Amino acid sequence: MKLKIFILILVVFYSCKSETSFERTPIEVVTDDGVSIEVYDFENFKPFIQQQDNVIYVINFWATWCKPCVEELPAFISLQEKYQDKKVKVLLVSLDFPTKIIEQLIPFIKIKKLAPEVILLDDPDQNTWIPQISEKWSGAIPATLIYYKDKRVFYEQSFTFETLEQAVLAIKK
Amino acid sequence: MKTIRILTLFTFSILLASFGLMNNKEGYKIGDYATDFKLKNVDDKMVSLSDFKKAKGFIVIFTCNHCPYSVAYEDRIIDLDKKYKEKGYPVIAINPNNPAKEPKDSFDLMKVRAKEKGFTFPYLFDDRQKIYPQYGATRTPHVYLLKKEKGNLVVSYIGAIDDNYKEASQTKVKYVEDAVDALLKGEKPLTTETKAIGCSIKV
Numbered sequence: 001m002k003l004k005i006f007i008l009i010l011v012v013f014y015s016c017k018s019e020t021s022f023e024r025t026p027i028e029v030v031t032d033d034g035v036s037i038e039v040y041d042f043e044n045f046k047p048f049i050q051q052q053d054n055v056i057y058v059i060n061f062w063a064t065w066c067k068p069c070v071e072e073l074p075a076f077i078s079l080q081e082k083y084q085d086k087k088v089k090v091l092l093v094s095l096d097f098p099t100k101i102i103e104q105l106i107p108f109i110k111i112k113k114l115a116p117e118v119i120l121l122d123d124p125d126q127n128t129w130i131p132q133i134s135e136k137w138s139g140a141i142p143a144t145l146i147y148y149k150d151k152r153v154f155y156e157q158s159f160t161f162e163t164l165e166q167a168v169l170a171i172k173k
Numbered sequence: 174m175k176t177i178r179i180l181t182l183f184t185f186s187i188l189l190a191s192f193g194l195m196n197n198k199e200g201y202k203i204g205d206y207a208t209d210f211k212l213k214n215v216d217d218k219m220v221s222l223s224d225f226k227k228a229k230g231f232i233v234i235f236t237c238n239h240c241p242y243s244v245a246y247e248d249r250i251i252d253l254d255k256k257y258k259e260k261g262y263p264v265i266a267i268n269p270n271n272p273a274k275e276p277k278d279s280f281d282l283m284k285v286r287a288k289e290k291g292f293t294f295p296y297l298f299d300d301r302q303k304i305y306p307q308y309g310a311t312r313t314p315h316v317y318l319l320k321k322e323k324g325n326l327v328v329s330y331i332g333a334i335d336d337n338y339k340e341a342s343q344t345k346v347k348y349v350e351d352a353v354d355a356l357l358k359g360e361k362p363l364t365t366e367t368k369a370i371g372c373s374i375k376v
Contacts, residue, residue, distance in 0.1 A: 065241050067275060068373060095370055097241065097339065124337040127348075130368040139333075140312035140373040156311070156373075 022047040026119070030101045035109055037094075037101050039120045042129035048091060048119075049133065052149055055087045056171055058164075059145040061121075061133075063095045064108045068158045069142040073112065075161040079168065080116045088168060090116035095141060098122045146171050200309010203365045207233075207319050207326040210304045212267065212297035213280070215287040220295045222265065222319075222326065229261030230320040230329070230356060232349060235299075235310040237268045238286045239277035240372035243313045245338050247290050250314070253334070253349060254294040262318075262353050264294040269305035269313070274375035305374055312371030316349055320356050329356060332367030 024047075026038035040048075049059060060076055062069035073092075080090040092114065096105045101120065109118055123129055130139050134154035137143055144155045144164075148171045155167065201207060209222045222231055232253055236243040254264035272279035280298050287296045299305050308317055309331075318330035330352035335344040352362035 063241075065239075066372060067375070097245075124339050124343070125345075126338070126369045127333060127336060127367040130370070137368065138311040139368045139370045141370065142373070 020048070021051050021053045027122075028098075030098075030106075030120075032102045032106045033110065035106045037105060037118060037120050039098060039101075039122050042121065042123040042125075042132070045093075045119075045121050045123075046132075048093075049145060049147065054149075055089050056146065056148045056168055058088065058090045058168060059093055059147070060090065061093050061095060061141050061143045061145075063141060064100070064104050065096070066141050072142055072158045072160070072164075073114070075159050075164045077115055078161050079164055082165075083168070092116050092118045094118055094120045096120060148172055200307070200311075201317065201328045201331065203328055203331065205328045207317065207328050208304070208307050209326065210297075210299075212299060212304065214295045214297050215280075215284045215292070220265070220297055225263060227261065228263055228321065230318065230353075231326070232257060232262055232264045232353065233308070233317040233319060234264060234266050234314055234334075235269050235305055235308070235312075235317075235374070236266050236314040237270050237275070237278045237372070238282050239270075239275050240313045242338055242369070242371050246314050246334055249334055249341055251290065251293055256350075257353050258293070260353075260357060262356070266292070266294055266296045267299050267304065268296065269299045269302060269310060270375040271302060278375070302376065310374060312369075312373055314369075314371060318349065318352050318356070318362075330362050330365050333369035336367075338369065 024038065025044045027041050027044060028039040030037045030039060051057060058076065058079065062073070064070065076090050076092065079088065094105055098120065105120070126139060130137050133145060136154050137156055140156055142158055144159065146153050146167055151171055153167065153171060159167070211219050211221045214220045234250060236250065250264060250266065257263065268278055268283055270278040280300070283296055283298060314334060316330065316332060316334060317328060319326040320329045330349065332348060334349050335347045337344040348364055348367050351364065355362040
């Protein structure tokens with residue numbers, strides 16, 4: 001019995017803990033109200049967009065203050081739900097100002113019950129890192145990078161669930 | 174059969190057209206001639222670039238009220254105007270957003286913000302959203318530095334104001350200042366295009 005509980009705890013622990021195929025090196029972790037947000041500069045964020053395992057990664061760049069970003073979030077939540085066991089991983093990369101994590105980002109995550117993982121990218125030298133995400137990106141958000149191993153497609157646009165699902169399914173073709 | 178073919182062709186062309194629209198990020202490139210415009214300023218007067226007879230060029234900045242990045246740069250935009258208006262490069266700010274989509278960017282609230290911050294430059298409203306697509310602006314803030322040359326407005330720099338939105342004091346490269354300084358010296362700017370995170374323009 002005890003063992004069962006232990007296993008259960010272990011399972012819960014691991015399913016909550018965000019898995020990555022590399023060792024994460026956030027420059028800071030901000031915790032409030034039971035929610036922890038890892039903060040990355042671009043150098044430490046890079047491994048998130050270079051994973052080579054058998055998973056389709058959907059990396060959405062957004063911010064709580066960005067209206068069209070907030071409007072399309074349900075599409076990403078639904079995508080993660082529908083493809084939970086099918087090797088699709090949604091990562092929500094917040095570009096909120098780091099000073100607003102406790103005041104805005106964490107309350108937002110709780111209110112909207114955001115299931116996909118949220119991390120924060122904070123690197124002021126945007127002219128250097130934006131083109132490394134995609135040469136096509138002007139810097140406007142929302143923006144989404146979908147990649148599977150070495151195949152990458154970048155979208156500077158808003159998604160509905162249908163268009164997002166299509167884009168995800170198209171990447172393996 | 175024929176109908177199907179026509180239908181297919183029709184669908185295909187619609188798809189192509191919508192694809193074209195999606196990727197319509199043409200806009201100006203360095204060296205292009207920018208269009209003048211006539212837009213309403215926060216003082217209710219119409220403003221055109223041709224009104225500025227003595228200007229050597231313009232620092233045109235697409236910006237708005239609601240976007241945190243725009244707000245973060247407000248003081249620096251005022252400083253740019255103060256520094257370069259005298260030298261012949263005034264700031265011309267344009268709000269490209271549709272207030273139906275972002276109520277904080279209404280013309281009335283533009284007036285309020287301009288007053289609060291003491292804007293020293295025109296803050297114009299692209300109320301029909303005709304100007305920003307011609308320039309190719311995609312976000313706020315988005316700068317287009319124009320240089321007057323034989324009656325034309327030559328696009329000389331496109332992009333961000335500097336390389337640190339968070340802390341003006343920690344800026345390492347002031348893209349716009351460097352570009353204007355180069356133009357004032359009769360040189361070409363070293364950096365002509367930069368990228369930055371910004372709020373997408375609300376259509």
